Amino acid sequence: MARGHDLHEYKGDIAMAMKDVAIVGVGTSDFRRLYADKSQKNDVYQLAAEAFRDALEDCGATQKDVDGLLCVNIKYGPFGDMTGLTGPGFVHDLEGTGRMSGVALQEACSLVESGAAHTVAVVYATNGRTAGLKYGGGDADPAGAYDAMYGMTSTGAYLSMMYQRYRHLYGAPEDALAPLAINNRANGARNPIAVFQQEITKDEYLASRFISQPLRKLDYCIINDGAVAFIVTSMDRARGMSKKPVRVAATAGRAELGRSYISPDFYYATSAAVAEDLYKKSGIGPDQIDCMQVYDNFLPTILFTLEGFGHAPRGASWEWIRDGRIELGGERPMNTSGGHTSESYMQGFALHVEAVRQVRGEAGERQVENCGTVQYMCVSPIVTSHIFTAD
Amino acid sequence: MSEVRSPVLPAARPVVNPDTEEFWKATAEGRFIGRRCDDCGSAMWYPRPICPFCHSSNTRWEDFTGRGTVYSFSVVHRAGGEWKGVTPYVLAYVELEEGPRMMTNIVDCDVESVAIGDEVEVVFEDTGHGSALPRFRPVRAEAGSQA
Numbered sequence: 001m002a003r004g005h006d007l008h009e010y011k012g013d014i015a016m017a018m019k020d021v022a023i024v025g026v027g028t029s030d031f032r033r034l035y036a037d038k039s040q041k042n043d044v045y046q047l048a049a050e051a052f053r054d055a056l057e058d059c060g061a062t063q064k065d066v067d068g069l070l071c072v073n074i075k076y077g078p079f080g081d082m083t084g085l086t087g088p089g090f091v092h093d094l095e096g097t098g099r100m101s102g103v104a105l106q107e108a109c110s111l112v113e114s115g116a117a118h119t120v121a122v123v124y125a126t127n128g129r130t131a132g133l134k135y136g137g138g139d140a141d142p143a144g145a146y147d148a149m150y151g152m153t154s155t156g157a158y159l160s161m162m163y164q165r166y167r168h169l170y171g172a173p174e175d176a177l178a179p180l181a182i183n184n185r186a187n188g189a190r191n192p193i194a195v196f197q198q199e200i201t202k203d204e205y206l207a208s209r210f211i212s213q214p215l216r217k218l219d220y221c222i223i224n225d226g227a228v229a230f231i232v233t234s235m236d237r238a239r240g241m242s243k244k245p246v247r248v249a250a251t252a253g254r255a256e257l258g259r260s261y262i263s264p265d266f267y268y269a270t271s272a273a274v275a276e277d278l279y280k281k282s283g284i285g286p287d288q289i290d291c292m293q294v295y296d297n298f299l300p301t302i303l304f305t306l307e308g309f310g311h312a313p314r315g316a317s318w319e320w321i322r323d324g325r326i327e328l329g330g331e332r333p334m335n336t337s338g339g340h341t342s343e344s345y346m347q348g349f350a351l352h353v354e355a356v357r358q359v360r361g362e363a364g365e366r367q368v369e370n371c372g373t374v375q376y377m378c379v380s381p382i383v384t385s386h387i388f389t390a391d
Numbered sequence: 392m393s394e395v396r397s398p399v400l401p402a403a404r405p406v407v408n409p410d411t412e413e414f415w416k417a418t419a420e421g422r423f424i425g426r427r428c429d430d431c432g433s434a435m436w437y438p439r440p441i442c443p444f445c446h447s448s449n450t451r452w453e454d455f456t457g458r459g460t461v462y463s464f465s466v467v468h469r470a471g472g473e474w475k476g477v478t479p480y481v482l483a484y485v486e487l488e489e490g491p492r493m494m495t496n497i498v499d500c501d502v503e504s505v506a507i508g509d510e511v512e513v514v515f516e517d518t519g520h521g522s523a524l525p526r527f528r529p530v531r532a533e534a535g536s537q538a
């Protein structure tokens with residue numbers, strides 16, 4: 001099958017690879033337990049503190065070892081107060097959008113590489129469900145008002161327009177996204193903390209009601225409460241900690257900034273540029289990826305991602321994903337925790353944790369066999385991707 | 392000049408600032424105007440004084456034709472706020488004859504009948520505040536011109 005990228009291009013320039021940084025500790029909420037009770041609004045700082053505690057415990061560290069703090073969707077002040085992390089040497093809050101999960105890890109890596117911090121905690125939390133939050137309305141800025149006035153009430157509508165055009169150009173049929181929805185649920189069924197653990201059939205998928213046609217409810221991410229934390233440090237320090245370090249073999253990114261979320265080529269050129277940089281830095285190409293974690297705010301994003309990153313041929317990813325290729329046990333298992341439509345919508349952060357668990361071999365029933373290399377990809381106005389490997 | 396009429400969809404009062412005052416005043420009169428850069432020749436949407444392509448401030452108002460084609464669209468079945476009661480409606484990206492693409496609604500047709508590439512023309516819906524929202528409707532084949 002023809003591929004968008006030729007692996008042989010990526011063999012050179014390995015000296016650029018980032019060799020020194022690892023994720024050493026991870027923590028998440030029990031998303032299923034939190035989802036079961038929406039009677040009261042959860043405190044995001046309580047959720048964040050629990051995930052942070054779990055991430056520290058996971059690597060045998062305490063808050064006194066952390067000298068860099070990146071908070072996403074929450075504020076550093078109340079978080080520091082809640083966790084006794086009161087004197088970090090570097091602090092930065094990032095906006096609560098999905099694109100920031102990749103950016104946050106990149107920033108953490110840069111801090112460690114530059115020596116600005118030795119051990120960085122990245123912490124994300126949301127109480128979007130119990131606080132009744134809406135994600136991604138179109139009126140956040142003056143330019144966005146030109147969208148909001150027409151009833152552009154959710155990012156899903158942007159995606160549905162992109163996907164409508166994709167279908168028009170490439171002839172994807174009505175059930176093209178079904179394998180993605182089915183795969184996420186099948187994986188969620190093997191993940192004890194996933195919000196949705198019930199498998200679905202193609203008929204059930206097709207019976208799912210339209211939200212912003214052609215997108216159905218089952219194409220949309222969940223809105224749920226929870227938190228994620230991970231601890232990033234140098235490989236040298238990582239080797240002295242309790243768990244097997246997971247190396248950030250390479251990371252790359254590029255923005256495609258504009259007033260609209262709608263990219264005329266579905267972020268293809270931007271993603272391909274990120275892919276080229278990433279594969280070159282790591283010396284690893286798409287054919288060597290054991291497991292993919294793909295940011296899936298809405299399921300069409302997965303198609304755009306697989307094409308932009310050279311996993312699937314351009315315009316034909318909807319065929320490539322069929323016949324079990326992305327399932328556990330398939331050629332390239334994807335979103336093994338259930339992704340954003342089944343496990344949780346932690347805006348990409350929980351996908352990072354799943355990448356770590358897969359490399360460590362801690363993924364239980366959903367563990368990919370001999371999983372040494374995991375790729376995270378996020379296609380959005382800031383396209384990012386990382387490759388994680390065992391030390 | 393196009394028709395200015397009572398809205399068929401929510402028509403919230405737009406935020407008007409000194410850079411867009413003339414645009415919104417024109418909409419109330421049924422005129423669709425936009426900005427063009429005299430240095431690089433680009434037309435732009437939404438209206439603003441600085442050219443995003445060459446950063447020139449040498450930009451001016453121009454009458455746009457108010458015609459374009461559907462670049463993409465979505466039939467929205469679930470929405471919040473004042474849009475909740477008007478589903479399904481068509482949210483669309485229209486490529487204007489002048490080049491830029493703008494978010495809008497396609498109105499005056501069956502929501503299931505819209506397709507990419509459809510020719511559309513502007514219609515203005517009164518906000519009740521001295522402005523009107525530009526929406527688009529399918530261009531009807533003129534009598535006698537059907538193939």
Ligand SMILES: [Zn+2]
Nearest residue numbers: 428431442445
């Ligand atoms: Zn210009």
